[in-house]
Amino acid sequence: MATAGRGEWSGKLGFILAAAGSAIGLGNIWRFPYTAGENGGGAFVLVYLFFVLVIGIPVVLAELSIGRFAKLNPVGALKKIAPGTKWSWLGGLGVLTGFGILAFYSVVAGWTLSYLWGALTGHASDVTSAEETAAVFNHLIGGSIMPLVLTAIFMALTIFIVRGGVSGGIERATKILMPTLLVVLIIMAIRSMTLDGGSEGIAYLFKPDFSKLSVGVILAALGQALFSLSLGMGAMITYGSYFPDRENLPQAGIIVAFFDTAIAFLAGLIIFPALFSVGVDPNGGPGLVFVILPSIFAQLPAGNLFAVAFYFLLAIAALTSTISLLEVVVSYFVDEKQWDRKKAALWIGLACFGMAVPSALSQGAVGGLTDFLGTGISFLDLQNIIWGNYSLSFGALMLCIFVGWKWGIPAALGSLESSGHRLAVGGFWSILVRYVCPVAVGAILVYIIITQQYF
Ligand code: PFF
Numbered sequence: 001m002a003t004a005g006r007g008e009w010s011g012k013l014g015f016i017l018a019a020a021g022s023a024i025g026l027g028n029i030w031r032f033p034y035t036a037g038e039n040g041g042g043a044f045v046l047v048y049l050f051f052v053l054v055i056g057i058p059v060v061l062a063e064l065s066i067g068r069f070a071k072l073n074p075v076g077a078l079k080k081i082a083p084g085t086k087w088s089w090l091g092g093l094g095v096l097t098g099f100g101i102l103a104f105y106s107v108v109a110g111w112t113l114s115y116l117w118g119a120l121t122g123h124a125s126d127v128t129s130a131e132e133t134a135a136v137f138n139h140l141i142g143g144s145i146m147p148l149v150l151t152a153i154f155m156a157l158t159i160f161i162v163r164g165g166v167s168g169g170i171e172r173a174t175k176i177l178m179p180t181l182l183v184v185l186i187i188m189a190i191r192s193m194t195l196d197g198g199s200e201g202i203a204y205l206f207k208p209d210f211s212k213l214s215v216g217v218i219l220a221a222l223g224q225a226l227f228s229l230s231l232g233m234g235a236m237i238t239y240g241s242y243f244p245d246r247e248n249l250p251q252a253g254i255i256v257a258f259f260d261t262a263i264a265f266l267a268g269l270i271i272f273p274a275l276f277s278v279g280v281d282p283n284g285g286p287g288l289v290f291v292i293l294p295s296i297f298a299q300l301p302a303g304n305l306f307a308v309a310f311y312f313l314l315a316i317a318a319l320t321s322t323i324s325l326l327e328v329v330v331s332y333f334v335d336e337k338q339w340d341r342k343k344a345a346l347w348i349g350l351a352c353f354g355m356a357v358p359s360a361l362s363q364g365a366v367g368g369l370t371d372f373l374g375t376g377i378s379f380l381d382l383q384n385i386i387w388g389n390y391s392l393s394f395g396a397l398m399l400c401i402f403v404g405w406k407w408g409i410p411a412a413l414g415s416l417e418s419s420g421h422r423l424a425v426g427g428f429w430s431i432l433v434r435y436v437c438p439v440a441v442g443a444i445l446v447y448i449i450i451t452q453q454y455f
Pocket of ligand 1: 022023024025026027028098101227228229230231233234235236321322324325
């Protein structure tokens, strides 16, 4: 369990960009809009925002406090803080969840490569109506060879970067790519909001209709907040473990959470106005972004150029997230099992590709996977719900109990503030971590188990 020579970010900005790179990804631009659309819009968005503030930010700080203190992977960190207990199992669940998320995330990330290719070769503006773009999308994901090839390419890119260690390359790349992503998204949001009928989309996103609230909507909002902030599975423990001792960690964590939420809202402001302007149902499911955006590009002057920039940045945003997912699993094998980093990245990446195969084939290619075990949803959607909603929620719940009740707030706060920078709302944080998060998340999970409303 060597902690020496693990490397660290060059400074606060390096951490903010790398952690924002983990947080900002398909979760913001793909998952947030379609989940909001499936769950009625405004009411979901409001609950989501509430969860980011009341659960997301406190859990970001809880995970970072563990990482900074232990300077280890999630399993090693919990073992170090609570030796001789079973708490390291929670780290183990996090590592497993990272593997589970990567196995479906890389499939969707693969789709972005096909769209990038289409834009680069000038085909992005060939189809204009939403029916045509939907047909293109269904043809792509319903195939059997292409989804597998694209997933393999994306997994290979992830393995390649994680093999070499992330801090230098990722840090350097994210410093340019993240600000560029922000600018491209802002321009697209302005274009979308000024489309005819666009204001209806803004109203859909921000005017809550509380009759749409249900336990399912609340769990979806909680899962989305945790997924988007990369929480509940130790990614922030791992990234926090590379944080330089002298810098202000609480502030950096809060900035990452705001940045992540801003990007999700921007994505919403691109998708929903466009959707209403072309009269497409917001409840379109996971294909939403891939069907609607191409028809906006077709209407933009220099739309193909925008399409290239957008899909390139989307693929990069996804890559900086897949790297953090694989990094959690690799750091466990490197720290705890003394595997060579290169070997770990390769074998874990290959195994994960194997797990990704059923998800890649579940969008029409294989009937038994498309409606998996009679659940009415595809294998990919099921993985998304199991790992992305349930496991992250359970993980966040247990991490709060660990920090609030086992390790203790004074020690955790001491770790967060070890550079001498105070967390001004430390007392409030303590209440959220000890009481509010466990009760709220626990109540949602228990209610779902009792009522058996799993999806
Ligand atoms: N936060 C990423 C996104 O929104 O796309 C997904 C993710 C990355 C979840 C890393 C969890 C994680 F540990």
